[in-house]
Amino acid sequence: MSSTMFRSLSIFNYRVWFIGALVSNIGAWMQATAQNWVVLTQLTDNDAAAMGVTMALQFAPPLLLVGVTGWVADRFDRRRLIMCTQGALLVLALGLGILLLTGAMTLPLMYGFALALGVATAFDNPARQAFVSDLVSQENASNAVALNAASFNTARLIGPAVAGVMIVLVGTGWVFLVNAVTFLAMLGALLVMRPHELVARVRRGGPARLADGFRYVAGRPDLVVIFVMVFLLGAFGMNFPIFASTMALEFGRGADGFGLLSSFVAIGSLTGALLAARRERARMRVVVVGTGGFAVASVLSVLAPGYETYAATLVLTGFCVVTTLTTANGYVQTTTDPALRGRVIALYMAILLGGTPVGAPIVGAVAAAFGPRMAIGVAAVAALVACGIGVAWTLASGRVHRHETRRFRLTVDDTRPITTVDPEPEDFSDEIAGTTPIPLPPGERTPRPVHRPRHGA
Numbered sequence: 001m002s003s004t005m006f007r008s009l010s011i012f013n014y015r016v017w018f019i020g021a022l023v024s025n026i027g028a029w030m031q032a033t034a035q036n037w038v039v040l041t042q043l044t045d046n047d048a049a050a051m052g053v054t055m056a057l058q059f060a061p062p063l064l065l066v067g068v069t070g071w072v073a074d075r076f077d078r079r080r081l082i083m084c085t086q087g088a089l090l091v092l093a094l095g096l097g098i099l100l101l102t103g104a105m106t107l108p109l110m111y112g113f114a115l116a117l118g119v120a121t122a123f124d125n126p127a128r129q130a131f132v133s134d135l136v137s138q139e140n141a142s143n144a145v146a147l148n149a150a151s152f153n154t155a156r157l158i159g160p161a162v163a164g165v166m167i168v169l170v171g172t173g174w175v176f177l178v179n180a181v182t183f184l185a186m187l188g189a190l191l192v193m194r195p196h197e198l199v200a201r202v203r204r205g206g207p208a209r210l211a212d213g214f215r216y217v218a219g220r221p222d223l224v225v226i227f228v229m230v231f232l233l234g235a236f237g238m239n240f241p242i243f244a245s246t247m248a249l250e251f252g253r254g255a256d257g258f259g260l261l262s263s264f265v266a267i268g269s270l271t272g273a274l275l276a277a278r279r280e281r282a283r284m285r286v287v288v289v290g291t292g293g294f295a296v297a298s299v300l301s302v303l304a305p306g307y308e309t310y311a312a313t314l315v316l317t318g319f320c321v322v323t324t325l326t327t328a329n330g331y332v333q334t335t336t337d338p339a340l341r342g343r344v345i346a347l348y349m350a351i352l353l354g355g356t357p358v359g360a361p362i363v364g365a366v367a368a369a370f371g372p373r374m375a376i377g378v379a380a381v382a383a384l385v386a387c388g389i390g391v392a393w394t395l396a397s398g399r400v401h402r403h404e405t406r407r408f409r410l411t412v413d414d415t416r417p418i419t420t421v422d423p424e425p426e427d428f429s430d431e432i433a434g435t436t437p438i439p440l441p442p443g444e445r446t447p448r449p450v451h452r453p454r455h456g457a
Contacts, residue, residue, distance in 0.1 A: 005277045008144040013193045014135040020189025022151045024086070027182025029159025030166070031093060033262060034175035035110075036241040037167060037255050038100065043107040048246050048372075050107065052364025054114045055241065059356035061118035062125060062349055070213050070346025073126040074339070078134060079198075083190050085124035090183040092117055097176030125353070126346035133333055133341060134198045142330040146277035149326040153273050153318070157266035164259020213343025216336070222284060223335075223344075225393045226328050227351045229291055229386040233324065235355030236382035237294060239363045240265060243301070243379070244314075246372035251307040264311040268318030273326055282330030288390035290324030291383050298380035302373045325352070 008014045036051055044050045062069070072081065096113055099105040136144045163175050217223050244261040251257070276282075297317040304310035329348070336344045359382075367375035 005143075005274065006147065008136050008140050008147055011136055011140070011197075013197055014132075014144060016189045016193055017132075017135055018147060018151055020186040021148065022155055023185035024182050025152050025155030026159045026162070027093075027179035029156050029262070030163040030175050031096075031179040032241070033160040033163035033259055034167060034172045035096075035114075036245055037258060038105070038172050039107070039110060040245050041255075042172070043105070043110060046246075046249060048242055048364045048367040048375075049361065050364075051242055051245070052239075052360040052362075054110060055239070055360040055364075056357035057111055058114040058118040058121070059353045059360070061115070061122040062346075062353045063351075063355075063357065065119070065122045066346050066350035067211075067214075067343075069122050069126050069350075070343035072123060073130050073342030073346060075342075078127045078131040078342075079190055079193065079195070081127045082124065082131060083187060085120050085127065086183050086186050086190075088120040089117065089124065090180050090187075092120065093176050093180035093183070097173045097180065100171070100173035100176065121353075122350075125349045126342055129329070129333070129345045129349065130342040133338070137199060138334070141334050142279070142282050143277055145282075145330040145333055146273055146279070146326050149273035149322055149329070150270060150277060153266050153269035153322055155266075156269055157263050160259040160262030160266070162259075164256040167255040167259075213340055213347055216340050217344060217347060221393070221397070223332065225390060226284070226287060226331065227348065229287060229390050230325070230328055230348070231351045231355045232382045232386040232389075233291060233294065233321065233355075234352040235359030236363060237298070237379040238321065239356070239360050239375070239379070242360065242364050242367055243372060243376055246367050246375070247301075247310055248307075250372055251310070253307060257307070261311055261314060264314040265318035268315040268320075269322040270318075272319040272322035276323060276326040276330070279327075282327045282334060284331065284390075285394065286327040287324050287331070288387060288394060290320050290327065291390060292387040293320035294324065295380050295383035295387060296320075298376050298383060302376050302380065 009018060035054070039051045039054050040046055040048070092113060096105075099109065132144050132148055133141050166175050166178070217227065240262065244265075245258050248254070248258040248261055276286075279286075294317065297313055297320050300313040301310060301317065304313050332344060332348050333341065363375045363378055366378055
């Protein structure tokens with residue numbers, strides 16, 4: 001079973017990518033922990049609302065730039081694009097570290113850096129997510145996505161704890177400088193890859209239009225449901241920096257206690273990611289169950305009487321949220337038209353991260369006015385609503401009893417270039433029930449799917 005779980009690591013390019021991403025992600029989690037602690041304790045007097053504004057500025061660009069960033073990820077060489085975005089993030093980390101070490105950092109400056117980080121991340125995220133599909137074959141795509149999540153959450157296990165100790169011992173500025181160094185691991189991995197072994201990109205004939213990704217998702221009711229669920233979870237449920245930092249202060253803990261709480265989240269997150277890697281394919285029902293589990297975990301966090309008990313509830317929280325998001329990400333990647341994957345992934349990441357500018361200020365204000373437990377309660381309600389939407393659509397679509405006249409059917413051509421045309425093209429406009437196909441450019445005819453996999457619950 002372990003060979004199945006880690007099968008994507010047998011591919012050289014993916015193995016190099018995995019190692020580089022792990023090192024870089026550790027640094028990213030160190031920086032995120034230090035940044036939130038700086039805003040909460042150095043630049044303000046434990047102002048959770050200011051932290052919410054910082055998070056909103058950092059996560060707004062992926063939502064505002066979604067059309068452009070997705071188009072860029074589909075239009076340009078993703079490997080070189082990631083080199084550019086990672087280089088930009090390295091420079092920003094250096095700037096933050098120097099300003100903190102020299103004592104020149106202010107709250108308005110931090111807001112500016114948060115916005116700049118958000119812009120760089122807006123271009124980096126869809127390119128990195130879609131690049132995974134360039135590293136492995138289609139049958140390994142879901143496994144590769146899950147292992148990516150495992151790397152991310154292994155880093156989440158290590159990074160915040162290391163950051164908490166470093167903040168106590170040497171201060172926050174050095175944390176940002178260490179993160180800048182870790183970007184070199186990702187840049188090095190991209191340089192040593194074997195470009196000729198990358199999976200050939202599928203490109204649609206005719207002009208690549210920004211609106212195609214939106215039109216494609218609008219015609220996929222299952223993706224619309226997933227995006228709504230992910231938005232609610234991202235906007236109100238995934239504000240862990242606000243929850244953990246304010247709960248740490250409530251329990252009388254410092255930066256090391258805050259960092260340790262993030263590591264407890266990562267224990268459950270890593271477990272969820274590894275279990276996702278064992279599954280042959282991503283299923284909608286796992287997303288629905290995961291959101292319900294997150295609601296339960298949040299309620300347990302609200303009721304936790306002490307620091308240790310609260311930390312234990314975060315293990316379940318991390319497990320549920322990563323199970324949900326890893327499965328949702330894998331489902332989106334493996335069921336999306338390859339020629340539109342970058343734009344659809346950009347929209348997915350915008351929905352996930354772009355919900356933060358909506359939810360973080362609200363959650364931060366609730367935490368400041370009524371305490372962190374009430375803010376976590378808001379997350380529980382949002383997750384419960386998301387689960388209800390998923391359950392309602394699952395029942396309405398006929399997936400529970402697999403009724404053939406009502407069950408959602410999907411065909412994705414993932415083995416032949418989209419520009420391939422049949423002499424006698426067929427009309428597959430009803431392959432996605434209840435939708436309208438994306439209009440093709442003039443002169444282009446519909447490709448014939450080679451096989452018709454069912455992506456069900």
